[in-house]
Amino acid sequence: MRDDFAKGADxxxxxxxxxxxxxxxxxxxxxxxxxxxxxxxxxxxxxxEGFRLIVVDMSEVSFVDSSGLGALIGGLKAARLAGGDLRxxxxxxxxxxxxxxxxxxxxxKPYPNVTEALQAG
Amino acid sequence: MEYSxxxxxxxxxxxxxxxxxxxxxxxxxxxxxxxLTLGAYYLLWRGFVSLNWHAWLFALALFGxxxxxxxxxxxxxxxxxRLRERGEPPPAPAGLRxxxxxxxxxxxxxxxxxxxxxxxxxxxxxxxxxxxxxxNPAMRAMAVEEGCGYITRSxxxxxxxxxxxxxxxxxxxxxxxxxxxxxxDADQVPxxxxxxxTLGYFADPEVALVQTPQHFINVPPGDPFGSHAPLFxxxxxxxxxxxxxxxxxxxxxxxxxxxxxxxxxxFFVRDVERRIRRALxxxxxxxxxxxxxxLKADRQRIAPALxxxxxxxxxxxxxxxxxxxxxxxxxxxxxxxxxxxxxxVADDLRQIMADLAEIQSAEAADIMRSLNDExxxxxxxxxxxxxxxxxxxxxxLIPLLVNEAMDYLPxxxxxxxxxxxxxxxxxxxxxxxxxxxxxxxxxxxxxxxRSALQQRLRWAQGTIQVLLRENPxxxxxxxxxxxxxxxxxxxxxxxxIPTIIYLISPPLYLIFGLLPVNAxxxxxxxxxxxxLAVNQLLFAVISWGRPTWRGQQYSLALFPLWIKAVVTAxxxxxxxxxxxxxxxxxxxxxxxxxxxxxxxxxxxxxxxVSIVIGLGQLALxxxxxxxxxxxxxxxxxxxxxxLSVVIDAAMYQPSEEQ
Numbered sequence: 001m002r003d004d005f006a007k008g009a010d011x012x013x014x015x016x017x018x019x020x021x022x023x024x025x026x027x028x029x030x031x032x033x034x035x036x037x038x039x040x041x042x043x044x045x046x047x048x049e050g051f052r053l054i055v056v057d058m059s060e061v062s063f064v065d066s067s068g069l070g071a072l073i074g075g076l077k078a079a080r081l082a083g084g085d086l087r088x089x090x091x092x093x094x095x096x097x098x099x100x101x102x103x104x105x106x107x108x109k110p111y112p113n114v115t116e117a118l119q120a121g
Numbered sequence: 122m123e124y125s126x127x128x129x130x131x132x133x134x135x136x137x138x139x140x141x142x143x144x145x146x147x148x149x150x151x152x153x154x155x156x157l158t159l160g161a162y163y164l165l166w167r168g169f170v171s172l173n174w175h176a177w178l179f180a181l182a183l184f185g186x187x188x189x190x191x192x193x194x195x196x197x198x199x200x201x202x203r204l205r206e207r208g209e210p211p212p213a214p215a216g217l218r219x220x221x222x223x224x225x226x227x228x229x230x231x232x233x234x235x236x237x238x239x240x241x242x243x244x245x246x247x248x249x250x251x252x253x254x255x256x257n258p259a260m261r262a263m264a265v266e267e268g269c270g271y272i273t274r275s276x277x278x279x280x281x282x283x284x285x286x287x288x289x290x291x292x293x294x295x296x297x298x299x300x301x302x303x304x305x306d307a308d309q310v311p312x313x314x315x316x317x318x319t320l321g322y323f324a325d326p327e328v329a330l331v332q333t334p335q336h337f338i339n340v341p342p343g344d345p346f347g348s349h350a351p352l353f354x355x356x357x358x359x360x361x362x363x364x365x366x367x368x369x370x371x372x373x374x375x376x377x378x379x380x381x382x383x384x385x386x387x388f389f390v391r392d393v394e395r396r397i398r399r400a401l402x403x404x405x406x407x408x409x410x411x412x413x414x415x416l417k418a419d420r421q422r423i424a425p426a427l428x429x430x431x432x433x434x435x436x437x438x439x440x441x442x443x444x445x446x447x448x449x450x451x452x453x454x455x456x457x458x459x460x461x462x463x464x465x466v467a468d469d470l471r472q473i474m475a476d477l478a479e480i481q482s483a484e485a486a487d488i489m490r491s492l493n494d495e496x497x498x499x500x501x502x503x504x505x506x507x508x509x510x511x512x513x514x515x516x517x518l519i520p521l522l523v524n525e526a527m528d529y530l531p532x533x534x535x536x537x538x539x540x541x542x543x544x545x546x547x548x549x550x551x552x553x554x555x556x557x558x559x560x561x562x563x564x565x566x567x568x569x570x571r572s573a574l575q576q577r578l579r580w581a582q583g584t585i586q587v588l589l590r591e592n593p594x595x596x597x598x599x600x601x602x603x604x605x606x607x608x609x610x611x612x613x614x615x616x617x618i619p620t621i622i623y624l625i626s627p628p629l630y631l632i633f634g635l636l637p638v639n640a641x642x643x644x645x646x647x648x649x650x651x652x653l654a655v656n657q658l659l660f661a662v663i664s665w666g667r668p669t670w671r672g673q674q675y676s677l678a679l680f681p682l683w684i685k686a687v688v689t690a691x692x693x694x695x696x697x698x699x700x701x702x703x704x705x706x707x708x709x710x711x712x713x714x715x716x717x718x719x720x721x722x723x724x725x726x727x728x729x730v731s732i733v734i735g736l737g738q739l740a741l742x743x744x745x746x747x748x749x750x751x752x753x754x755x756x757x758x759x760x761x762x763x764l765s766v767v768i769d770a771a772m773y774q775p776s777e778e779q
Contacts, residue, residue: 033378034298066382073389073529102386107393109446 011035013042021084022053024114028060031068031095039068043075043086052084055117058091058110064098072108089117145665146204152659153198159652160191166648171638180637183626186619193616194656196609199602201356201663203363207557211321219247219316219375220299223269224289225307226254230263232565233307237267240305245316250297254289272296286371287532287539294531299378306372308565309335315561319375322555329380329552330544332358333373333559337566344668345773346573347675347766348566351667358556364602367556368610369544372564377552378531381543384550385531392528393447400518401434401454407518408434411511426464430515433457451519458516465512535590537700538583545587545607549598570714570770574682577675581614581686582693582700589694613676617684620677624764627757628727631735636749674766681720718767725764728757 011029018024023046031039046054054075058064076086088110091099099105111117136144164187172180221240225233233251240249250270253260264271272293274283284291290304301323305311319331334354340346361367369376408430415423437454441447533542544554567573593599593607629635638645660669692698715722732754738744 033300033382037295040295066379066386069386070382070529070531073386077528102383103390104386106444106446107390107448109448 011039013039015042015046017051018055018114018118021051022055022118023051024055024057024089024118026057026060030063031058031061031071032063032065033067036067036071040071040074043071044078047075047078047082047084052079052082053118054079054084054086055089055111055114056086057089057114058095059089059113061092061095064091064095066098066102069098069102069104073104076108087111087117087120089114142206145662148662149201149204149659152655152662153202156652156655156659157195157198159648159655160194163648163652164188164191166644167638171645173637173639176635176637179626179629179635182622183637186622189615189619193609193612196605196612198659199605200360200364200609202360203602204356204359205363205556206359207362207555210318210557210559211324213245213317213320214324217245217320217323218298218300219245219303219320220297220301221247221249221303221305221311222252222290222293222297223249223305223307224252224254224286224372225260226286226289227257228307230257230259233260234263234267236305236307236310237264237269239310239312241267241269242313243303243311243316244313245320247303247316248297248299250293252289252293254283254286270297282534284534285537285539287530287534287543290532290539291530291534294378294381301375301377303375304372305562306564309372309562310564311373311562312560315373316375318559318561319557322557323375323377325553327551327553328555329377329384329547330367330369330554331375331557332367332370332554333557333561334358335370335373335564336560336562338563339565339568341773341775344671345766345770346567346570347671347770348573349668350672352664352669352672355558355667356663356665359558361606362554362556364606365553365600366548366603366606367544367554368607369540369547369554371538371540373562374540380547380550380552381531384543384546384552385529387550388533388546389529394441397441397447397451397519398438401437404434404515404518405431407511407514423465426461426512429461429464430458430512433461434515454519455516458512462512462516536583536586537579538587541584541607541610542587542591545591545593545596545599545603548603549596551598568775570717570767570773573770574679574717577679578682578686581683582690584611584614585687585690586694587611589691614683615687616676617680617682617687620680620683623756624680624724624728624760627753627760628731630749630753631731631757671766674763677760677763678721678767714771718771721764721767725761725768728761728764732757 011027011031011034014026014028016024016026025043025046027039029035043054043056056072056075072086072088079086086108088099088108090113091110096110099108099110111120167184167187172184174180221243223233223236223240237249237251243249248270250272251260251264252272253264254274256273261271274288274292275296278288278292282288294302301320303311303316303319315333319333322328322331335350336354337348340348358367408427412424412427415427433454436457437450440450440453533539533546536542548554567576587593588608588611593604593611596604599607626637689698689700693700735750735754735757739747739750744750
């Protein structure tokens with residue numbers, strides 16, 4: 001049912017393990033309502049596969065809407081329930097603005113790049 | 122649609138609709154101010170001069186009830202002061218991505234089919250989905266036949282609180298992608314132009330919600346169950362609209378997805394912060410209690426650690442106020458708690474470890490996941506057997522409270538009236554709402570007293586839940602007008618006890634001779650009568666020809682229901698008790714219902730007896746207080762007329778059974 005409406009969907013998800021427990025999930029394209037459910041599902045799947053530190057690489061995300069942020073929260077929840085964490089790396093100006101606007105920055109503090117996100121805390 | 126005798130008088134003045142609307146709005150403002158002034162004049166006199174201290178309890182109770190009513194008038198007056206009539210809607214822009222959601226649970230398939238068919242036939246291009254929370258195969262087959270999408274709960278809901286309709290909507294929002302969503306109850310049949318008439322408002326990028334009236338086509342002549350709400354779906358919502366506070370009523374409304382999602386994210390963050398603050402508050406309590414229990418012998422060894430803990434709590438609060446990220450705040454806090462624990466000598470540390478082992482063996486995490494905050498905190502409190510254990514408890518508080526229940530919810534789940542709560546949150550997040558006063562769907566109202574009462578009970582319970590969980594007077598982000606507009610609705614549901622006081626006043630005088638006022642003097646009448654008269658006039662101008670008598674009767678006659686709603690909602694919010702919430706049946710239940718209205722019948726009997734006694738004694742010359750008796754008989758008769766509505770409703774039998 002979703003298919004004919006999801007035509008505008010434009011998102012690529014690549015998953016790269018970065019060690020035993022850590023993984024980098026790179027999103028490219030628009031993180032919006034059209035892909036939110038897929039992204040959330042993919043993040044939960046990564047947690048199920050046993051990864052505990054999920055770094056979402058936002059450097060190639062051109063646009064984020066609130067549903068997209070909702071998907072990230074879904075991933076965060078999955079990670080925290082498994083005793084892990086989810087971190088954002090290098091969001092663009094629009095994503096930064098959304099994080100400020102929704103105050104989500106207080107929960108998902110963006111890291112300047114993937115390396116720092118992997119190494120922090 | 123509106124008829125007014127006033128209009129007939131002034132027609133020759135050549136006024137058009139615009140002049141009329143302006144005249145009416147002006148008149149309402151004048152009457153609101155007059156009414157509140159007269160009311161204040163009356164109440165000040167009542168409070169300072171008239172109270173009969175020989176019957177002080179009764180006098181104060183009645184004065185309290187009158188004060189309650191006056192505050193209600195102030196709130197209502199403010200609400201209608203800025204009545205906003207929207208008129209023609211802006212044209213709907215082409216090409217919007219719209220979903221139509223029809224929520225259903227256990228309604229008859231053929232009844233839902235009518236709604237589904239009409240929804241599919243809505244003119245503006247859209248996708249229709251049937252959200253079947255009953256997961257009924259027959260419903261699915263019907264949806265397929267009608268060419269309608271069909272959505273049931275996904276597997277992630279298994280084992281979790283389903284949150285009734287709110288959960289149904291959240292589940293569907295996740296499985297669909299429309300930017301705008303028209304929400305319909307299973308028995309609200311939409312007209313083909315419903316979207317054409319509502320989508321235009323969203324040209325304003327700040328508009329999150331367009332609500333239209335709920336209109337019922339199956340209401341028998343005379344509206345025995347008071348189903349029509351012409352005052353609410355009209356002047357009241359228009360008045361709220363004037364303050365940008367028109368609220369969502371669950372059906373016949375269009376919502377902007379981005380607004381719901383943004384509100385969901387925003388309230389997720391707020392919830393996390395609220396939980397951290399809650400944990401800090403509990404930590405304070407635990408520490409203080411430990412300090413009180415400290416034995417002299419322990420004082421030197423443990424007091425410094427407890428002091429350090431308290432400092433850590435205060436520091437964490439300051440950091441939250443400053444706007445630091447939650448992770449920073451909680452990590453620093455945990456570190457400081459560890460440091461505090463290290464102040465305790467090694468011996469004691471060993472005991473802490475022992476306590477800790479005991480605590481962990483209490484299957485902590487598992488218990489936590491299945492319990493609510495209150496039970497969780499009670500569990501923790503029960504554990505601090507020693508001051509040392511207090512330290513450990515504080516260490517556990519934040520992770521337990523914060524990490525377990527995080528959720529992003531685009532529809533509020535704090536109340537069984539998720540609609541009102543959701544729109545209040547939207548307003549608190551800075552979004553606008555619109556009330557468009559045009560009937561765009563034809564619905565079905567409950568057809569028997571039990572169902573009607575259940576529905577009313579649910580609304581009242583849900584409204585009180587919102588009041589107790591997210592009081593509009595204190596919820597950050599609302600404007601003053603919005604706070605009062607929401608509070609107005611909640612305040613009106615608190616009328617149960619004041620109504621009882623009003624109802625027993627005539628019997629108390631007629632039977633027992635208790636008079637709450639010093640004397641029924643001229644002064645009393647000259648203050649009360651103009652107040653009541655202007656009040657009624659204001660009401661007439663506000664309703665402007667819409668029939669409101671039934672509504673007035675029911676708001677008085679349902680006093681037992683309002684009390685039950687407040688008690689059960691408070692029990693639910695404060696003590697986690699079940700509401701006893703039942704989905705409103707859409708098919709008529711058979712039988713008569715005197716049992717449902719027994720309190721009203723008892724009250725009517727009391728009123729009738731008191732009339733007979735009062736008038737009888739007067740006629741026999743046993744008493745000579747003619748004026749007070751007549752005044753009280755007048756009120757008793759008025760009360761009887763108001764209450765009689767539920768007797769009619771309980772006896773009501775439809776002329777033809779369906």
